Amino acid sequence: MGMIYKRGKVYWIKYYRSGKPFRESTKSHKAADAKRLLKKREGDDANGKLPGVYFDKVTFTELSEGFLLNYRLKEKKSLVRAGRSVSHLKDHFEWLRAIEITTLKIQKYIEYRLEQEAANASINRELSALKRMFRLGAQETPPKVDRVPYIPMLKENNVRKGFFEPAEFKALIEQLPDYLKGFSTFGYKIGWRVSEISILTWSHVDREQGSVRLEPHETKNGKGRIVYLDDELKEIFNNQWEARKTSKTLIPYVFPGKDGKDRIKDFRFAWNKACKNAKIGKKLFHDFRRTAIRNMVRSGIPEGVAMKVSGHETRSVFERYNIADDKDLKLAAEKQEAYLKNLTTGTITGTIHDFNEKRGNHENG
Numbered sequence: 003m004g005m006i007y008k009r010g011k012v013y014w015i016k017y018y019r020s021g022k023p024f025r026e027s028t029k030s031h032k033a034a035d036a037k038r039l040l041k042k043r044e045g046d047d048a049n050g051k052l053p054g055v056y057f058d059k060v061t062f063t064e065l066s067e068g069f070l071l072n073y074r075l076k077e078k079k080s081l082v083r084a085g086r087s088v089s090h091l092k093d094h095f096e097w098l099r100a101i102e103i104t105t106l107k108i109q110k111y112i113e114y115r116l117e118q119e120a121a122n123a124s125i126n127r128e129l130s131a132l133k134r135m136f137r138l139g140a141q142e143t144p145p146k147v148d149r150v151p152y153i154p155m156l157k158e159n160n161v162r163k164g165f166f167e168p169a170e171f172k173a174l175i176e177q178l179p180d181y182l183k184g185f186s187t188f189g190y191k192i193g194w195r196v197s198e199i200s201i202l203t204w205s206h207v208d209r210e211q212g213s214v215r216l217e218p219h220e221t222k223n224g225k226g227r228i229v230y231l232d233d234e235l236k237e238i239f240n241n242q243w244e245a246r247k248t249s250k251t252l253i254p255y256v257f258p259g260k261d262g263k264d265r266i267k268d269f270r271f272a273w274n275k276a277c278k279n280a281k282i283g284k285k286l287f288h289d290f291r292r293t294a295i296r297n298m299v300r301s302g303i304p305e306g307v308a309m310k311v312s313g314h315e316t317r318s319v320f321e322r323y324n325i326a327d328d329k330d331l332k333l334a335a336e337k338q339e340a341y342l343k344n345l346t347t348g349t350i351t352g353t354i355h356d357f358n359e360k361r362g363n364h365e366n367g
Contacts, residue, residue, distance in 0.1 A: 087131035177276035193294025
């Protein structure tokens with residue numbers, strides 16, 4: 003049986019679960035409140051629920067550690083991004099218990115990140131990480147939380163617009179450090195994701211055939227992929243191979259990082275500095291993906307082939323990257339103008355006349 007007692011002016015309750023005593027403050031000066039809480043706790047015990055005081059001890063840090071452990075065990079490719087999300091969330095929630103993370107506090111976090119000029123998409127990725135922390139905590143045995151708070155999401159503009167013009171790419175390459183030049187050129191021409199290029203080892207490369215292959219487990223859509231290199235990329239890969247042979251340690255990666263000992267990882271500082279020095283505005287490496295797709299389509303490569311090169315599985319996603327810019331729209335206007343002008347020339351008029359004459363002969367038998 004449980005009991006009610008006072009510490010100072012505040013009522014406390016004591017109850018048992020599996021023979022273990024639990025003590026909990028009611029945070030109230032009223033005996034009636036203590037009786038209701040005790041009855042609820044005893045009811046929870048009868049229904050096999052954990053006592054509320056158990057959840058009171060779980061912290062944000064504990065949830066975040068479980069979240070990252072889950073990503074590591076499942077070998078998720080977005081582990082680095084998940085780590086960045088946790089880092090931002092820690093700034094705001096690190097010292098809080100899970101039960102203290104309410105919708106109001108989450109909204110204050112959103113306001114705080116917006117004041118830092120974080121993009122809506124970035125904030126939503128962080129909020130998604132927070133929601134997954136709670137869901138994983140609720141699924142554990144025993145559960146770490148008894149609820150998942152309502153987490154509002156921001157509106158996103160999913161239209162992708164960024165891409166590189168040839169002059170912009172040339173200016174950027176001149177400013178990038180040497181270890182990023184070949185890496186970026188491959189991205190600009192082939193349109194693969196950063197995570198797909200950075201993991202390339204020489205086992206992925208057939209230098210004799212001039213091709214690069216990714217296995218199904220190494221791609222986002224789970225499908226293998228092969229691309230063939232043009233002359234410029236072949237030269238880049240040959241240079242990387244020769245540089246590898248002169249290195250003291252044989253690095254397996256095609257594009258080693260700055261220290262030459264591991265693959266390329268976080269290069270945002272060098273990238274942003276190069277964009278600034280090249281005077282091309284704020285660009286993303288992911289803009290290469292859009293640029294490669296646009297250039298392939300413009301050059302006459304069938305869209306189905308372009309999708310295989312870039313690794314797009316569905317046309318709906320591919321179309322979000324195959325963006326028509328102002329030059330495409332101007333070219334469309336010029337083509338239409340030329341067509342309409344031809345309507346008044348003998349070329350089309352003569353063709354129509356010949357067609358009508360042939361049709362008349364046919365009808366006359």
